[in-house]
Amino acid sequence: MQRTALYTRHLESGAKMVDFAGWEMPIHYGSQLQEHHQVRNDAGMFDVSHMVILDLEGAGSKAFLQYLLANNVDKLKDSGKALYSCMLTPEGTVIDDLIVYFITDTQWRIVVNAGTREKDIAWMQQQIASFDATLTERDDLSMIAVQGPNARAKVLGIMPADEVAIVEPLKTFYGAFVNDWFIARTGYTGEDGFEMMFPNGQAEKVWDALLAADIKPIGLGARDTLRLEAGMNLYGTDMDETTSPLTSGLGWTIAWQPEERNFIGRSALEALKAAGIKQKFVGLVLEGKGVLRGHMKVVCNGGEGETTSGTFSPTLGVAIALARVPASCGDTCEVDIRGKFHPAKVVKPSFVRNGKSVL
Amino acid sequence: MSSNIPSDLKYTKSHEWVRDNGDGTVTVGITDHAQELLGDLVHIELPEPGAEYGAEDGCAVAESVKAASDIYAPVPGMIVEVNEAVQDSPELINSDPYGDGWMFVMRVDDEDALGELLDAEAYAAEAEE
Numbered sequence A: 001m002q003r004t005a006l007y008t009r010h011l012e013s014g015a016k017m018v019d020f021a022g023w024e025m026p027i028h029y030g031s032q033l034q035e036h037h038q039v040r041n042d043a044g045m046f047d048v049s050h051m052v053i054l055d056l057e058g059a060g061s062k063a064f065l066q067y068l069l070a071n072n073v074d075k076l077k078d079s080g081k082a083l084y085s086c087m088l089t090p091e092g093t094v095i096d097d098l099i100v101y102f103i104t105d106t107q108w109r110i111v112v113n114a115g116t117r118e119k120d121i122a123w124m125q126q127q128i129a130s131f132d133a134t135l136t137e138r139d140d141l142s143m144i145a146v147q148g149p150n151a152r153a154k155v156l157g158i159m160p161a162d163e164v165a166i167v168e169p170l171k172t173f174y175g176a177f178v179n180d181w182f183i184a185r186t187g188y189t190g191e192d193g194f195e196m197m198f199p200n201g202q203a204e205k206v207w208d209a210l211l212a213a214d215i216k217p218i219g220l221g222a223r224d225t226l227r228l229e230a231g232m233n234l235y236g237t238d239m240d241e242t243t244s245p246l247t248s249g250l251g252w253t254i255a256w257q258p259e260e261r262n263f264i265g266r267s268a269l270e271a272l273k274a275a276g277i278k279q280k281f282v283g284l285v286l287e288g289k290g291v292l293r294g295h296m297k298v299v300c301n302g303g304e305g306e307t308t309s310g311t312f313s314p315t316l317g318v319a320i321a322l323a324r325v326p327a328s329c330g331d332t333c334e335v336d337i338r339g340k341f342h343p344a345k346v347v348k349p350s351f352v353r354n355g356k357s358v359l
Numbered sequence B: 001m002s003s004n005i006p007s008d009l010k011y012t013k014s015h016e017w018v019r020d021n022g023d024g025t026v027t028v029g030i031t032d033h034a035q036e037l038l039g040d041l042v043h044i045e046l047p048e049p050g051a052e053y054g055a056e057d058g059c060a061v062a063e064s065v066k067a068a069s070d071i072y073a074p075v076p077g078m079i080v081e082v083n084e085a086v087q088d089s090p091e092l093i094n095s096d097p098y099g100d101g102w103m104f105v106m107r108v109d110d111e112d113a114l115g116e117l118l119d120a121e122a123y124a125a126e127a128e129e
Helices: A007-012 A032-041 A061-068 A117-128 A151-156 A161-167 A200-212 A220-229 A266-275 B032-038 B084-088 B091-095 B111-116 B120-128
Strands: A016-020 A023-028 A044-047 A052-057 A082-088 A094-104 A107-112 A134-137 A141-147 A175-178 A181-184 A193-199 A279-286 A297-300 A303-313 A318-326 A332-337 A340-347 B016-020 B025-030 B041-045 B058-064 B068-072 B077-082 B104-108
Touching: A007 A023, A007 A200, A023 A032, A023 A220, A032 A044, A032 A220, A044 A200, A044 A220, A052 A061, A052 A117, A061 A107, A061 A117, A082 A117, A094 A117, A117 A134, A141 A151, A141 A200, A151 A161, A151 A193, A161 A175, A193 A200, A220 A303, A220 A318, A279 A303, A279 A332, A297 A318, A297 A340, A318 A332, B025 B032, B032 B058, B041 B091, B084 B091, B104 B111
Parallel strands: none
Antiparallel strands: A016 A023, A044 A141, A052 A107, A052 A134, A082 A094, A094 A107, A141 A193, A175 A181, A181 A193, A279 A318, A279 A340, A297 A303, A297 A332, A303 A318, A332 A340, B016 B025, B025 B104, B041 B058, B058 B068, B077 B104
């Protein structure tokens, strides 16, 4: 099992460690619920060093990304701007979702999921062969996400003035290099904050400084309930190599224009669209008591579907889920929870933003 | 893990605790070790008073943010009382598993079945595994 540079710090903070994609990671530090509320109400930090940071360089980098990704990096005009995209199979199913940061036309940073590390890198290396570009794994870097309404203020409060001058003006979904660090105003919780990448050797010092700024450690358990409330997909449960982005709530990430841009999976997606998309991706809110989980049967007008992930929403106090259902599904459905059908409302797949219900 | 295992209670391998009330009934809940494993509890399904269960029949469900776990009848018998407070406040099971976090009371059909339950020492050995 692999460990991040912060392994000892997790134990010191009382973490319960679990196996996550071959990494020994903190699931919580005592109470997942308290950690969830900590991020919604104040600020918390996540060690996400298990995620895979890749640097792309070379004259052919942009052309490579325009071929590799379903979203179009040509949208990125300002240095530091980030783009969320799927990487598809030729059959138009999802290999992984990722974030790509535009630095210059010949320099990009990409962050992919830990659980798909091997296949992602193999696929990218296979596709890059015909482009003048090289991909480098940055295992020398750690990553901490600081999230919550007070996250920015607390982080900026412990930065030297010359760094504040660079980081404070960052708009949402922008990042910047600050000496040997990369700091981006991105995250996976539906709250404001930063994702910070820096050399492994500095990880413990950074962690200690953030702790001293009263930023509490948050485990992967709360990370999951936070992202689900925010309606953000999780690879491997909400979408994978058997599903299309068009039936995973990710249609908005596909850049159809310009029509002449040939990206991997495009023709398959066009064929699926032409044939008519028979499923849609929705949010569910359970009407009564109980807890929704991933892969429960959903029955509604037009047939059956399935939850792709579900949980008890600590912010809303009810069970919520993401689900793939027949396109004709109306405003209500029933979910099979251990053999009993429970009524649920069908909503847009987003529940909480910036601490507030969006239902 | 340094979980609390009171010596005056009996236990099952499936992490229920059993208190002999001395009047032909037992009170049942889940152990400190079980609530630690489950994490924050958010939803409890309790049996109906009057329902009959055999030993090791699933009769309640404890759901945490992480997972759902079946709770089994430790001995054969009939449910005579349930703790509605844990339905409204599942966190009682996390904060006080052997006290306010009790789940139900059963009238025991066969008192000999109590002798088959684990004592604290045997349960501690089970929980270690």
